[in-house]
């Protein structure tokens with residue numbers, strides 16, 4: 001794919017990010033919203049190209065960074081699309097009701113929403129920061145506040161673990177994760193790996 005084109009393929013994302021996104025998309029669609037995946041994985045060549053726009057290449061600046069979470073397969077840009085005057089139209093408006101619902105749902109599934117940034121908000125952008133692109137498991141060393149909160153919330157729901165949900169992955173979280181994994185027959189390596197996350201989201 002040429003670096004001037006965006007990739008919209010969900011399967012190009014990190015496997016765990018993919019699972020959370022798919023779950024969020026089901027919920028978004030269930031309330032009648034038609035989400036448009038604008039971009040998923042971005043090669044570094046494309047990020048560098050985007051950075052050059054408005055700098056060394058003519059155009060309006062589209063990005064402030066050469067280090068995007070899109071390049072680590074843990075980000076997606078998502079907007080609602082609606083039929084306006086007979087034409088399917090992408091809505092680029094952070095104040096839009098359907099956009100707000102998408103943001104709320106993505107946050108619920110562990111994504112950090114660019115729309116909520118105090119400085120340079122980026123409305124259609126959602127990311128999972130500090131997680132490696134090839135990660136097959138979330139753990140104390142491979143997580144962030146949003147993902148940790150999600151896992152704690154899911155554990156609380158699944159087994160009334162009575163966690164203190166403070167966004168930190170401490171000993172209590174590890175104990176609860178291990179207890180849950182034991183209940184599932186220790187099917188997965190790592191901490192919250194693919195199988196464990198699937199079971200937590202089920």
Ligand SMILES: [Zn+2]
Pocket residue numbers: 070075076077124125126
């Ligand atoms: Zn983005």
